[in-house]
Amino acid sequence: MVAPLDELESDALGEAFNMALGEAAASFAELVNEEITITVPNVELMAREALSQRLAALDLPGLGERLTAISQNFHSSDRKLSTEALLLFGERGGLEIVRRMLGETDMPLEQITELEQDALGEVGNIIINSCMSTLASIFGSEMQGTLPDVSQPRADQLFGAHSAGEVVLMVRIGMGLRSLDITGYVLFLMDLPSLTHVVARVRHYFGLDA
């Protein structure tokens, strides 16, 4: 059973991610010379199974189809905390966001190309690294990360490598580029010891135990 984040913890984390994603938005704007808006993130902690059910029940935009997933693995230097960070878009949304950034909205190809996949990897890399910077400062520990891996799994294959009992810290963000509004989801998958560590660190960081 996962202890949910209480309201204060969620709000505190949301605020922290908001600041981190502000940096990510600035990085994008620099990349494509266009203002990119990122909505205030919504943070929740839940079991992987519960998340799957939640995603299915909520019918969140873009997640009913094949997904574009950008993932990176992180671990703290003392290896007490390890997590897989995932940035999810609907397949169409991932394709549209990268083509919009590359100024190739008229491209009739249905499939993402190799170079576009690389570019999408960089987009995910910027967002995930920004989020991880926030978490690292909360954890008071460096978080070493791998390079981004881009894939197009089906929704039911998303958590293939993880056991059902793992918990997910879900950060829902909206990204906007001119007329394009895409909803993305940043998920941090972690095992129970990592979670316990994270919650303790969050409470400590925001002074919620006092």
Next chain:
Amino acid sequence: MLDLLDRVDLGLLWLNAQGQIKVCNQWLVDLAGLQSRPDGQTLTEAFGPEVDPKLLRAVEQALQLGRATRLSHAFHPTPLPLRARRGDPQQRMQQAVDVLPLRWLGAQGCLVQVRDLTEATRREQLLKQQARQLGHDLGELRIAQDELTRHSTRLRELTRLAPVALFETDLQGHLLYTNDRFLSLWNLSPAAILGRHWSALLPQQAALALAAPWAELMSTPDRIQRDVRIATPDADDRWLQLEAGALRNLDGAAFGYLASLVDVTALYRRAQHLEHRAHHDPLTGLPNREKLMQKLEGGLAAAQWLGQALRLIFIDLDGFKLVNDLHGHAAGDAVLQAIGQRARRVIRGEDVIARLAGDEFALMLSDAPTLAQVDAVMDKVMSAITEPIRYGDQWLSVGGSWGLASFPADGTDAGTLLAAADACMYAQKQARKRTQGERLGAVAGRSQ
């Protein structure tokens, strides 16, 4: 180890925590045009000021925060000043660079991997160009397809609504397409008709008559138009008007025929009716003066050709005015109708009796009858005229005078011959009146 790194097909750098290059493989040395391996130098010292600041920041983040960073080609085409391996040596190599924190030999540091994407970029640009072209072509094809669909729908509706029967055949004349009106014209279903030769629907005589002009369609750019009579034993004759032309491809080669059929029976019947009215006396139904003159000219031409005689008799009724005066015009009309019917019965089929005007008739006898034969015919005709006619509860009777003119003796053209017959009749009538007057005078003398 370095020897192994020198053999991989990508650029590899390892920098220590101070950002100094400790490993640089030969791939990078060659393509950056370095004189020697840049051991101990920073990226900027080794590769110059053209190093992308993003790459410097990524290295910094890897060393300080342990972050791995991907610099994709799309957003950072040339993070390092490397020359392209093929083509113009002035061209920069298109790259993708990955920076990841990596401890090596117990020391903190980061690995920089440089992939050459020049060829992949070229291929992808080509692919995208082809995809755009394909998208454009598909768009045009879709427009053409839409136009074709609209055209086809329009054509189908037009043929459905067309007031004529339409059909298409192959070059051999086998039916490929017919509209509904065509089917209802022959009272057939599409299954019964498609694949059959279209002329099989026609009577044999009409089919034979059309075979030659139909065959000509192949070689002429013109359309043919023919009226075809459809005679059926158990129904009235029908007349169809056929119009047909060859269907040709862009090279002008014929690949079939398109034709229309219109039922013109009503037009034919109306024309026949009008023609009959123009040439017949409406009261008696006998040919009128115009028709007689036509027949007479035809008869004269034949007689001249055959060297035969032709006889024309002018008949004038006697006492007809008296019938009109005493019994009214309806009685006069009844007399004329009765005489017309009787006279038709007593003459041969090839002879012509016509009502010229009022109580004047003319009879043309073909086949060179002798004078004796003329007399015999006229005896019958005069009997038909003089026999009393029943009108209500009364009996009416008239007499008749006639005069004969013969071709070629009395004239060689229709007008002269008719005038001669008229003159002869008049002379005969006058002579008879004189004779009757003398007889009456003699009787009066005797009675005095």
